Amino acid sequence: xxxxxxxxxxxxxxxxxxxxxxxxxxxxxxxxxxxxxxxxxxxxxxxxxxxxxxxxxxxxxxxxxxxxxxxxxxxxxxxxxxxxxxxxxxxxxxxxxxxxxxxxxxxxxxxxxxxxx
Numbered sequence: 001x002x003x004x005x006x007x008x009x010x011x012x013x014x015x016x017x018x019x020x021x022x023x024x025x026x027x028x029x030x031x032x033x034x035x036x037x038x039x040x041x042x043x044x045x046x047x048x049x050x051x052x053x054x055x056x057x058x059x060x061x062x063x064x065x066x067x068x069x070x071x072x073x074x075x076x077x078x079x080x081x082x083x084x085x086x087x088x089x090x091x092x093x094x095x096x097x098x099x100x101x102x103x104x105x106x107x108x109x110x111x112x113x114x115x116x117x
Contacts, residue, residue, distance in 0.1 A: 009111030022095030038091035
């Protein structure tokens, strides 16, 4: 069992920055691919970025060059640095621990990010 707790969301003006954190407990964090996802009102949840256990990152085209995903395995924590925020980035952001072998994936409870124009 993995518990995930997101923090760092809030209200920011367009062009501003926020840093999200995802603290994991329950073991196996360092071995898992981790990801950030988001869901805007009336839309499906979408992938924002993923990072493998070795630190390889992938991004959605909509956030490339603006967002940076990272992880600190010693702290069991993943981060999402979000710069040059746009109103269309407004969403609930979720942390996900991807499945590992026979162990299923896990979601955090989400943190709201609101970008004003």
